Amino acid sequence: MTRPSWAPEGIDLDRPSASRVYDYFVGGMHNFEIDRELAQMIEKFTPNVAETMRANRDLLRRCVRFLTDAGIDQFLDLGSGIPTVGNVHEVAQARNPEARVVYVDIDPVAVAHSQAILDGNPLATIIHADMAQPDSILQDPEVLQLLDFDRPIAVLLLGVLHFVPDDADPAGAVAKLLRVCAPGSYVAITHATADGQPAEVLEAQKLSGRTSTEIVLRGHDEIATYFRDWTLLEPGLVQLPLWRPDNPDEVVEQPERSGAYGGLARKD
Template identity: 50%
Template structure:
């Protein structure tokens, strides 16, 4: 048992790696533990560009948020937001409109504790500790109801999240419940790991995550499209994330399938 830093909330299991803390490790963050770094290093052996993939997925989040801002959205619900790092949704949104409001949601105690610390004193962004699958706990949390106006469109972000939801938890039905609660004109930003290409390496990643807090379920492009089919997809539809509306040369990959992540943005009509 490693020494427990004093900033870690009670109840956090330091013996099992967490997807949020591994993602923080891939992005070069400091809120991860040796058990997370050990898994991360093993993942790098089977998917050598995993750090590049994480950065690229973060860039997709940035572009999806900016797209929604361009459509006039000023309210964001970022579910599975993870451990805060540079380029958080409220930073992106409030750079465009300081009045933009953001609710972060995560079930990982370290992510929630660190988010609360960062957001202290910020009156237009907050964090809710809840699970994606518990729709009411997310949408009806006092913080959510206080921050977001459900009579106006909201952009929901589910980025690098639903591949941690097994079929037994019926993710298609869960996403539909969010769809039904959102006002017309709302958006969904969505990304999901796939095994459509580079299956051997991706299967190695899945195997490594089996004993973590967050096992991975791969889905094909058609399966990803089906998950979000209630929403009307904006162009270019479901594509590898480097191909989703790149706005800098750094966003463009010669082989976008190497990102192993599909992304899309859809609108409730």
């Protein structure tokens, strides 16, 4: 196949990428047939998976709009994937052209694609790092160049912690990241769950092993501990469609079908 300009040399186009599968599910254009084939296999087990992915992306947009309107002008987005289709820098910079965004992803495929997409935007960048090793992120020169941790910042952990296995201590990693944030900072978390989900979800989870990032489903109470002692804003940690919907009258029936919880907390 012809390699598009946004797919740098060195990217294997014959192996599915979790980032590109996600891009496909949210309606992006940065994916290939191999990614779409895996996505369609997952859909056979969980027909609502695309709905789940879109619900996560919709929450991201609502959250970034809220944060920007609250005066936050710098964002650290961990596990960002490929920043297309209304991602953080697009939403934040549409409201505040001076907003600064650092994306972080462990997937070299996502990083390479993102570097091509962000070329020419001096206030947005991506680094290749593992969120389970927060020290390397907090000491990265590009992070320190764009972000000032002495001022309020938004840490975004949207759809990433369920890719961190228990033995990598996701709770400890989150605690380190939040410890350095100034008062007035926020943390947003979304996380896949098995709560209220049918058995097919577990089968679809196995398919995630076809990529380099297998999903770990966790329960509400465990996910809630990631917010530490920060103040959880209303409506708390809830199913994705229930988090500050643009139109409460249009919330879908059975919001638990989103298969994930989301919430936002502030450091007082």
